[in-house]
Amino acid sequence: MLKKFLLLSFVLIVGLIVWSCGKGKTSITLAGSTAFQPFAEKLADQYMTSHPEIAITVQGGGSAVGIQSANSGAAQIGMADLVKLPEEAKDLTATVVAQDGIAIVVNPQNKITNLTTDQVRDIFNGKINNWKEVGGVDAQITVVSREAGSGTRSSFEQIVGNIILKKDALIQDSNGTIRETVANDANSVGYLSHGLINEKIKPLKVDDQECTSESIVAGKYKLVRPIFLLVKGSLEGEIKNFIDFILSSEGQQTINSLGLLPAK
Amino acid sequence: MKLIGEKGVKRLLMITAFSAISALLLIALFIINEGLPFIFKYGLKEFLFSSDWQPHLGKFGIYPMIVASLWVTLGAMLVGAPLGVAGALFLSEYVPKSIMNIIKPTIELLAAIPSVVYGFIGVMVLAPIIRDNFGGPGLSLLAGSIILGIMILPTVISISIDSILAVPRSYREGSLALGATIWQTIHMVTIKASKSGIIASIILGMGRAIGETMAVIMVAGNSVNIPNSPLDSVRTLTANIALEMSYATGLHRQALFATGVILFIVIIILNSIASVAIRKRMVKK
Numbered sequence: 227m228l229k230k231f232l233l234l235s236f237v238l239i240v241g242l243i244v245w246s247c248g249k250g251k252t253s254i255t256l257a258g259s260t261a262f263q264p265f266a267e268k269l270a271d272q273y274m275t276s277h278p279e280i281a282i283t284v285q286g287g288g289s290a291v292g293i294q295s296a297n298s299g300a301a302q303i304g305m306a307d308l309v310k311l312p313e314e315a316k317d318l319t320a321t322v323v324a325q326d327g328i329a330i331v332v333n334p335q336n337k338i339t340n341l342t343t344d345q346v347r348d349i350f351n352g353k354i355n356n357w358k359e360v361g362g363v364d365a366q367i368t369v370v371s372r373e374a375g376s377g378t379r380s381s382f383e384q385i386v387g388n389i390i391l392k393k394d395a396l397i398q399d400s401n402g403t404i405r406e407t408v409a410n411d412a413n414s415v416g417y418l419s420h421g422l423i424n425e426k427i428k429p430l431k432v433d434d435q436e437c438t439s440e441s442i443v444a445g446k447y448k449l450v451r452p453i454f455l456l457v458k459g460s461l462e463g464e465i466k467n468f469i470d471f472i473l474s475s476e477g478q479q480t481i482n483s484l485g486l487l488p489a490k
Numbered sequence: 491m492k493l494i495g496e497k498g499v500k501r502l503l504m505i506t507a508f509s510a511i512s513a514l515l516l517i518a519l520f521i522i523n524e525g526l527p528f529i530f531k532y533g534l535k536e537f538l539f540s541s542d543w544q545p546h547l548g549k550f551g552i553y554p555m556i557v558a559s560l561w562v563t564l565g566a567m568l569v570g571a572p573l574g575v576a577g578a579l580f581l582s583e584y585v586p587k588s589i590m591n592i593i594k595p596t597i598e599l600l601a602a603i604p605s606v607v608y609g610f611i612g613v614m615v616l617a618p619i620i621r622d623n624f625g626g627p628g629l630s631l632l633a634g635s636i637i638l639g640i641m642i643l644p645t646v647i648s649i650s651i652d653s654i655l656a657v658p659r660s661y662r663e664g665s666l667a668l669g670a671t672i673w674q675t676i677h678m679v680t681i682k683a684s685k686s687g688i689i690a691s692i693i694l695g696m697g698r699a700i701g702e703t704m705a706v707i708m709v710a711g712n713s714v715n716i717p718n719s720p721l722d723s724v725r726t727l728t729a730n731i732a733l734e735m736s737y738a739t740g741l742h743r744q745a746l747f748a749t750g751v752i753l754f755i756v757i758i759i760l761n762s763i764a765s766v767a768i769r770k771r772m773v774k775k
Contacts, residue, residue, distance in 0.1 A: 260736075288737040368627040373712075374545040375737030390544075396629055396723050397712035399733050410618060411628060 252464050257285040258292015258305030259377055261326060261401070261419055262453050265481055266305060272480060273471050280464060289377040293318070296456040302465055304456035307377040309384045311454065318456040323472050325487040327420030328382050328449040329429040329437040331405070335412045338362045340431040343386055343448070349415060352392025357413065369395040370407050370416035381451040382417050417449075421485025442487055453486070521754060525747035537748065543714040545734070550745040552752065554716045558631070558724035559700060559756070561717060562710065565635025566642060566699040571692045573639070574646025578688075581647070582654040583676055594651060601644040609708030612637040617709060626721030629711035634724070637709050638702055642695030649694060653687020654680060693764035700757060703728040727753040 256266050263286045270282035287295070289306040293315045296304030304318065311320060330346060332338060341349070341360060348354040350369055358364045371391055372379035378401065383389040398404045401418040408416045409426035420437055423429050429437045432449060441447040455469055471477050478488040494502070529537055532550060540551025577597070581590045612633055621628030657680050665675040681688070703726075711723025712733060725733075731746050731753075738746055 286736075290737055290739045294739060366625075373733045373737070374543075375734055375739075375742065377737075380546070393715045394713045394723060396627055397714075397725065397733065399707065399712075399736075403708075406613065407629070410613070411621060414627070 251279060251281040253281040253283065254303065254465060254468060255283045255285065255301040256303045256305055256455075257287050257295045257301035258456075259289045259307040259453065260286045261307045261377060262305045262324070262486075265324070265484055265486055268484060269472055269477055269480055272476075273468055277467075280468075282468070288375065290375065293456060296458055299458065302457065303469075306454045306456060307381065307451055308454070309381045309451050311456075315456060318458055319461055320454045320456050321461070321469055321473070322452040322489045323455050323469070324453040324478075324481045324489055325442065325450055326453055327437050327439075327442045327447055327487065328378060328385070328417050328451065329420050329423055330415065330417050330432060330449070331408050331423065331427040331429050332415050333408055333412045334426070334428045336362060336428065338430065340434055342433055346432065347386050347389055350386070350389050350391055350395070352394075365413045368411055368414040370404055370414050371395045371397055372404065372417075373397050373399050377451075378417070378419060382449065385449050385451070419485075420487075439482075439487055452489075518754065521747055521750045524744060525749075525751035528741070528744035528748040529751065532745070532748075537745075538752070541714075541716060543730075545738070545742040545745065548741065550741075550748075552727065552730070552749055554714050555725050555727045555730050555749070556752065556756070557716050558710075559726040559728070559753075561631055562634045562638060562706065562724065562726055563696055563700045565631060565720070566638035567692065567696060569636055569639025570642040570646055570695055570699070574643050574691070574695065575650055575688055577643070578647045578650035578654060578691075579676060579681075582651050583672065583680065590651075594648060597647050598644050600640075605641065605702060605705040606708070608637050608641055609705035612705065612709035620721070624721055626719075627711055627723055629709055629723055630721050631710065631717050631724045632720040634706050634710035634726075635720070637705050638699045641702065641705065642698050645695045645698055646691045649691035650684075650688050653684040653691070656687065657683040689764075693761075696760065696764070697757065700726075700753075700760065701728060703732050707732060727756070 256270070263284060266284045270284055274280060274282055285301065289308055292301075292304035292306045293312065294304075295301040296318050297314060306315070307326060311318075330341060336357070338357065338360060345354060345360050349360070349367055350371065352369075354360060355367055356364060357367055369392060372382075376399075383391075396407060396414075398407055398416075401422050404416045404418045405422060405424070405427055408414045420429075420439075420442065423437075431437070432447065435441055435447045437447050437449070442450050455472070457465055457469075461469060472481075473489065482488055537550060537552060538556070539553050540549070541553045542549040542551045543554065581593060585593070613629070616633050616636060617628035617630075620626070620630060620633055624632075661679050661683055662675055665679045666672075670678065706726050707729045710726065710729065712725040712729055713723040714725050714730075715722060717724050727749055731749050734742070735746055
């Protein structure tokens with residue numbers, strides 16, 4: 227009885243594998259930026275509903291992996307969220323599909339509402355260590371940053387410029403944990419993707435410009451990074467169709483409703 | 491059974507036993523193969539004793555993380571070992587057996603709680619307490635030590651209890667008959683007789699503390715920083731690997747594997763010291 231059951235389940239599993247591989251679908255793989263990953267998954271779902279003959283797989287890994295796998299062919303489309311694409315990406319066709327603001331956030335108890343770019347740089351460099359130096363209460367600033375290699379961190383450092391992160395800055399490994407840390411510590415400051423701001427943290431104005439969708443789209447808020455889709459060679463066939471879909475008003479609508487900003 | 495036969499069973503068991511060893515060998519080979527070339531290229535001294543860890547500038551010094559790993563482990567020992575040994579003594583010497591049989595499995599249940607839950611409690615409860623009462627960012631060496639100290643409790647307590655209970659009854663009876671109190675019996679007879687087991691329990695706890703990753707990432711703050719006080723944030727060797735692996739490429743990735751090599755060596759050294767210590771005690775006894 228047991229043997230029969232085992233045999234039956236084995237046959238079923240093998241059957242399932244063969245069946246799922248053998249449907250002759252065209253498949254597209256995306257890999258890279260974890261910031262864009264949830265958006266890519268949502269867009270892929272939408273696209274597959276209207277195009278059942280296409281199978282799209284979305285993987286994370288980070289921007290560096292996105293560039294690497296687009297180069298090596300491990301993924302047809304690489305995703306990267308960097309201000310400036312590195313040297314390795316020079317042979318890839320890059321399409322900007324969305325923009326993402328980077329918000330400087332503090333605890334809601336903090337009275338500060340605005341910082342200049344220079345102040346932001348000095349705080350993260352460790353030149354300014356107390357909130358009273360920028361007009362706040364007399365308290366030590368707790369700087370929270372991302373780990374080396376993060377797309378958000380390298381974009382932040384490139385836009386602000388000349389940041390050598392101070393040594394005792396706390397390091398958190400995702401936008402979500404940055405948000406938790408800042409929400410829990412009244413004297414902390416961090417940065418995260420604009421789409422992830424909620425009521426537990428307070429975004430600051432930078433150079434008197436608010437971090438809102440309107441001000442980012444208008445080009446006033448300066449901490450903005452593009453999100454690239456990278457393809458080896460020129461855009462054609464199903465891959466072009468999918469990227470066109472993302473750039474269409476329907477795709478851009480999805481991106482916008484989930485918290486990122488449209489490409490243009 | 492007849493089908494396989496005595497020799498067949500032996501062979502089967504041998505293959506199974508060797509699979510564990512070969513897994514260890516494969517892991518060691520893989521880490522060394524990925525990490526060692528980097529150490530040669532970058533220079534062992536620079537890698538071990540420089541405190542600059544800036545992967546995007548090509549600077550890879552893990553000295554702060556080695557120091558942090560050792561401090562956090564020491565801190566966890568300071569919290570976990572006294573609590574654990576005292577708990578084990580109380581449970582085995584003062585509490586009736588029927589009650590101990592309920593409490594001991596409950597403590598062992600602590601080991602079944604995933605480390606991410608410990609980390610979460612550390613972030614939500616412990617870090618704010620430290621921040622409000624002692625200052626600093628809260629996510630700190632102290633928080634990491636306390637959380638790890640609690641995490642190693644089940645290991646320390648259950649192995650200590652086992653070794654204390656293994657002390658023959660006649661030892662205690664002899665001591666009590668000579669007029670010693672329970673506490674005199676405990677510290678002059680029971681502890682002495684079960685010393686090697688208690689030390690082994692602490693060392694096993696230490697092994698867990700130095701290898702723990704998730705909880706430490708969540709509560710220690712992860713600054714690449716040589717701590718000046720227990721309230722400073724630190725990054726351990728394990729945290730360094732886990733934090734940066736997902737984004738690392740090229741030289742940075744190799745540097746993380748090299749960090750793994752160093753961690754591996756540190757653990758081997760600690761374990762050897764431990765087993766030598768235990769063996770010496772055994773011989774003395």
